[in-house]
Amino acid sequence: NAGVMQNPRHLVRRRGQEARLRCSPVKGHSHVYWYRQLPEEGLKFMVYLQKENIIDESGMPKERFSAEFPKEGPSILRIQQVVRGDSAAYFCASSPKGTASSNQPQHFGDGTRLSIL
């Protein structure tokens, strides 16, 4: 059973470039979450998606950041015109399809470490 797969594991970009982070959830999972983690800090929620829908994007910066989870293919977190402050580890998690009463934990990928030069 493949877990959550994130790629690339490391990504280096220069200021002003675009960063695209990919996340393939556990097979059969239709809920995807993106988090950001700064060094020695906790996880900050960014966005929660189901297939083709953004459910909660309250943690996403209003500009430059976007996320999608298409019907086919991985979820993508896109950061346009990156700045030094975007340097962080970005984690994706998935959970099974279910009602709001699902008691399933999230399954995490190993993250993408984004470095901005």
Added chain:
Amino acid sequence: AQSVAQPEDQVNVAEGNPLTVKCTYSVSGNPYLFWYVQYPNRGLQFLLKYITGDNLVKGSYGFEAEFNKSQTSFHLKKPSALVSDSALYFCAVRDENFNKFYFGSGTKLNVKP
């Protein structure tokens, strides 16, 4: 508002001694509570969860956690710490009415030989 607090940034314990990592929570409905562990350069790994039932929950690697409704706490415990337990530990809560998880700020556990 839903939230989780981990009051200790770091916990130091000697190998073989018992350990406790603290977590308190706030949710509007019944809580679903989780503990995760993170090793360097890795994602979070699920340790255990409380949904309902016995207040003492047993999980992976000999860890357990005690749910205390009156104190709104869910402390992580282990009777005898190992050096290999050294890692970053996160408490998380989900409100039964929502699918969003709230994570604490993490506690770094250092187990000294």
